[in-house]
Amino acid sequence: MTFPDSPIFLPDEAATVACGGRLAQELRNGDVLALTGGLGAGKTHLTKGIVHGLGCHADVSSPTFSLVHEYQGGTLSVYHFDWYRLEGEEELPGIGWQDYLDADGVCIVEWADRFPAALPRGTHWMALETLPEGGRSLRMIPAPEGAL
């Protein structure tokens, strides 16, 4: 996946969704996207842009309670995770994490930095940040400490 090295400024929600749409064109089967950034940083809206950009026009919401949402019907299937409420990494087998990694499609993980060692090598790490003036920034980041 090629993506600019410098941070991208996202002035509003629509810009976050549009950026996800551009990102969708870069994704390939088997890609894993690890999203970091605090509460409300825009992780779900970026994912929404990706899902819609792949041609699936389902509603996209945070899989906070269901832990994973599957979006089919686009050019790639998307498996969307949120690890905010997971107690520990040992819960991942129970949600079928490895099966999703092995499946056709792309995996997108909100709060991926909670369990960096669970992400495979080659994962694309991205950070969203809320800016003091209200918009967001998005940049590629190196895999955090503890990642494979």
Ligand SMILES: Nc1ncnc2c1ncn2[C@@H]1O[C@H](COP(=O)(O)OP(=O)(O)OP(=O)(O)O)[C@@H](O)[C@H]1O
């Ligand atoms: N670039 C932006 N500028 C301003 N507001 C934005 C931007 N992108 C998204 N938002 C707003 O931020 C709020 C949170 O967005 P979103 O739910 O996508 O964040 P999140 O990172 O998934 O949050 P959570 O950690 O709760 O899962 C929404 O109200 C959304 O409209």
Ligand SMILES: [Mg+2]
């Ligand atoms: Mg979210």
